[in-house]
Amino acid sequence: MSRADFMPESNTTPRLEPRLRRHARPEGGERVELTGPWILRAFEAQLTELAGQLAEHSRDANRHWDLSGVTRLDHAGALLLWRAWGGRRAPHLTLRPEHEAMFSGLGAPHPREPHPGRDWRDPLVGLGSRLLALRDHLLDFAHLVGRIAIDTASLLRKPRDIPWLEISASIYRTGAQALFITALVGFLIGVVLSYLSSQQLKTFGADIFIINLLGVSVIRELGPVLAAVLVAGRSGSAMTAQLGVMRVTEELDAMTVIGIPHTVRLILPKVLGLAVSMPLLVVWTDAVALIGGMMAAHWELGLPYSLFLARLPDAVPIANLWLGLGKSVVFGVLIALIACHFGLRIEPNTESLGTGTTDSVVTAITMVIVVYAAFAVMFSDVGSFG
Amino acid sequence: MKRCLIEVNNLWTSFGVHIVHRNVNLTVNRGEVLSLVGGSGSGKTTLLRQMMGLETPSAGEVKVFGVSLQHNDTDEIQRIRNRWGVLFQQGALFSALTVYDNVALPLRELGTVDEDLIRELVLLKLGMVGIERNHATKMPSDLSGGMVKRIALARALALEPELLFLDEPTAGLDPDRSESFVHLIEELRRDLELTVVMVTHDLDTLIALSSRVAVLCDQSIVAIGTLAEVVKSSHRFISNFFQGERGKRALQAVAEALVR
Numbered sequence: 016m017s018r019a020d021f022m023p024e025s026n027t028t029p030r031l032e033p034r035l036r037r038h039a040r041p042e043g044g045e046r047v048e049l050t051g052p053w054i055l056r057a058f059e060a061q062l063t064e065l066a067g068q069l070a071e072h073s074r075d076a077n078r079h080w081d082l083s084g085v086t087r088l089d090h091a092g093a094l095l096l097w098r099a100w101g102g103r104r105a106p107h108l109t110l111r112p113e114h115e116a117m118f119s120g121l122g123a124p125h126p127r128e129p130h131p132g133r134d135w136r137d138p139l140v141g142l143g144s145r146l147l148a149l150r151d152h153l154l155d156f157a158h159l160v161g162r163i164a165i166d167t168a169s170l171l172r173k174p175r176d177i178p179w180l181e182i183s184a185s186i187y188r189t190g191a192q193a194l195f196i197t198a199l200v201g202f203l204i205g206v207v208l209s210y211l212s213s214q215q216l217k218t219f220g221a222d223i224f225i226i227n228l229l230g231v232s233v234i235r236e237l238g239p240v241l242a243a244v245l246v247a248g249r250s251g252s253a254m255t256a257q258l259g260v261m262r263v264t265e266e267l268d269a270m271t272v273i274g275i276p277h278t279v280r281l282i283l284p285k286v287l288g289l290a291v292s293m294p295l296l297v298v299w300t301d302a303v304a305l306i307g308g309m310m311a312a313h314w315e316l317g318l319p320y321s322l323f324l325a326r327l328p329d330a331v332p333i334a335n336l337w338l339g340l341g342k343s344v345v346f347g348v349l350i351a352l353i354a355c356h357f358g359l360r361i362e363p364n365t366e367s368l369g370t371g372t373t374d375s376v377v378t379a380i381t382m383v384i385v386v387y388a389a390f391a392v393m394f395s396d397v398g399s400f401g
Numbered sequence: 402m403k404r405c406l407i408e409v410n411n412l413w414t415s416f417g418v419h420i421v422h423r424n425v426n427l428t429v430n431r432g433e434v435l436s437l438v439g440g441s442g443s444g445k446t447t448l449l450r451q452m453m454g455l456e457t458p459s460a461g462e463v464k465v466f467g468v469s470l471q472h473n474d475t476d477e478i479q480r481i482r483n484r485w486g487v488l489f490q491q492g493a494l495f496s497a498l499t500v501y502d503n504v505a506l507p508l509r510e511l512g513t514v515d516e517d518l519i520r521e522l523v524l525l526k527l528g529m530v531g532i533e534r535n536h537a538t539k540m541p542s543d544l545s546g547g548m549v550k551r552i553a554l555a556r557a558l559a560l561e562p563e564l565l566f567l568d569e570p571t572a573g574l575d576p577d578r579s580e581s582f583v584h585l586i587e588e589l590r591r592d593l594e595l596t597v598v599m600v601t602h603d604l605d606t607l608i609a610l611s612s613r614v615a616v617l618c619d620q621s622i623v624a625i626g627t628l629a630e631v632v633k634s635s636h637r638f639i640s641n642f643f644q645g646e647r648g649k650r651a652l653q654a655v656a657e658a659l660v661r
Contacts, residue, residue, distance in 0.1 A: 055514075055561045056483065062513050089561040089593060091514070094521045116592045125524055127517070364496035364542040 031057035033092070035068055040079060047072045050084035053092030062095075069099035079107040085114065093117035098124060156356050159278075163286065163352075166278045178284050185288025189250040190295055196249065197242050201300040204241060205233065205307030213315040222316045226323055229308040230331035238301035239339045240387050243346035246293065247379035251354040254285055255375035258358025259368045267359075277359070286351040293347030294340045301339070334397055342390050346383050353379045404431045406564055406596050407452055412461035414447060421447055422458070423620040431563075434590065434597040434610045439617035440638060445600045446490075446568060448617065452598060453487055453566055454478060465564070483511070485564040486557030490572060492549040494541040500527070500552050501537040507559045526555040530585065546573045551582070558589070565589075567599035571606045583609045604643075604651040616642075 033053045038046045051057070058065065072078055082088075082096075093114075097103075102124040110118075170177055212228050258281065261267045267277060305327075312318045357375035361367050407429035414422040421444040429435050437445045450456045451463055454470040463470045468481050494503050504523045508514050514522075527537060530551040541549055550573065557565060570586070571579040583606055589595055601607050607614065608628060615625040618638040624631045632643045632652065642648055 055511075059513055062518075063515065066515075066518075090525055091518070091522055091561055094518060094525065098518065098521065120525070120528065124517075125520060127520070362542065364540075366497045 181284035190292025205304035209308035259361035
């Protein structure tokens with residue numbers, strides 16, 4: 016075998032040029048001669064120009080087409096010619112035998128599909144299908160909650176099957192691993208809130224009330240909702256994506272076939288885990304936010320730390336703390352349920368995974384705020400602002 | 402003169418301390434069908450992915466159309482990419498796009514082809530792989546695995562490639578579909594002068610299509626040549642692969658067909 020046998024193709028690709036020339040035939044009429052490669056890669060930007068020239072030449076039905084000089088022909092080249100000839104074979108055509116196959120399967124051109132026009136009923140249909148989808152979601156959600164209730168009841172009868180390992184893993188992932196981000200956000204919010212309030216209170220000479228203001232707003236309202244929003248974004252999306260990927264990779268089906276119910280092994284641990292880790296996270300967020308607020312009050316008002324800490328228990332009745340913690344348990348359960356609901360609805364394709372995760376986080380955060388508002392109304396006379 | 406489209410020179414691949422390829426050399430000539438054969442984990446798919454530029458070898462060079470995939474600017478590599486088509490094992494259709502848009506995508510990305518010609522080309526390619534027009538508006542998730550694979554082939558052929566990479570082309574197809582798939586590839590190769598590099602476990606496909614077979618084993622290519630040459634090799638893996646029950650049956654069927 017000689018060296019030349021293995022010479023690679025030249026690195027500099029030779030310029031490919033499809034050419035088209037017109038000749039007058041001696042016996043009268045005209046002949047169009049095509050040469051060079053008539054392949055997609057060779058057309059590049061000349062495609063429109065070539066198509067125009069071809070169309071012009073094919074206006075004369077008696078023109079003779081000579082394709083014997085075409086070195087290479089592919090489907091794109093053949094279709095380009097076919098289209099110029101009006102969806103049929105040119106009557107006077109010289110063709111290389113090996114190119115015959117390219118034209119064999121071609122038929123009449125396919126007309127452009129008419130674009131569906133706008134219908135005045137479209138918005139109505141859209142609204143209706145959205146309402147139906149909402150009903151679907153609510154039914155599915157109720158189904159999920161019911162399923163969990165039934166499985167929990169059966170677990171209580173067989174405590175050996177309680178998935179302790181999964182629950183503790185869930186507490187670790189949603190709680191311990193969220194400590195840093197909740198602390199950072201809590202601290203900054205505490206500082207900002209305290210700084211802004213201090214400036215206002217200073218003008219009234221009501222400096223000492225910064226403790227009441229910060230204590231009640233952070234422990235009762237801000238701490239729980241802040242932690243819930245962060246957890247919804249962080250853990251809620253992870254839960255939805257995990258269940259979604261398990262659906263895509265058929266792991267959920269594999270579990271069903273083995274006889275492991277999803278609710279017991281996947282969903283219950285998430286719900287219980289978040290129900291435990293949420294209040295713990297809220298205590299942590301509250302503490303860090305109050306520290307931030309205390310520091311800002313010290314800088315802005317010169318309030319000593321010892322006074323702040325000594326006055327705090329009197330300023331904030333303990334009922335506020337219980338209320339905040341109670342809310343956080345509800346938020347935790349709600350976030351986990353919503354995340355699992357959307358995760359289980361994901362269909363096995365990438366598009367659905369993306370929209371499912373987005374919908375899950377948006378719904379969870381919205382629901383947290385709605386429930387938060389409902390709580391504020393319901394418990395307005397609990398924990399007076401002493 | 403034989404012209405080689407792909408050149409693999411002194412290629413090494415290692416994942417950590419685990420060496421997958423040890424000094425692999427391979428050439429693929431224009432117009433041939435080269436099959437890569439080897440046990441699971443022997444690095445066939447890795448080698449195929451390196452030929453497409455999806456993975457970079459630890460050492461050595463891969464040249465496609467005479468252009469090195471390791472040492473070149475992105476424009477040059479993009480030009481090369483437009484000259485090959487790839488059929489992935491699971492089809493890898495874009496799930497957000499319809500069947501039609503999946504096949505039209507490479508053509509639209511070119512930016513030089515008008516929408517009318519794109520439509521004709523897409524419908525032609527879909528027709529070639531035996532997909533009826535009423536499936537064109539469906540989403541990939543509504544289709545069976547075999548159809549997804551055929552549509553993926555239509556997409557791979559959209560840019561009229563000179564080189565086709567097939568990763569397990571007949572895996573997951575029923576025997577009848579495998580048969581027609583093999584016929585289709587054979588036909589395309591004749592009409593379009595395609596060069597094909599494929600990884601396959603399916604002996605029938607291997608025997609029906611390959612003009613040459615390369616056997617990857619023990620981190621290198623232990624045999625390469627026509628099927629008849631490779632089968633004669635006394636290497637442990639090759640004798641197990643071709644002289645096992647299934648291999649014998651497949652080879653015998655070919656021999657009988659030749660006699661007839």
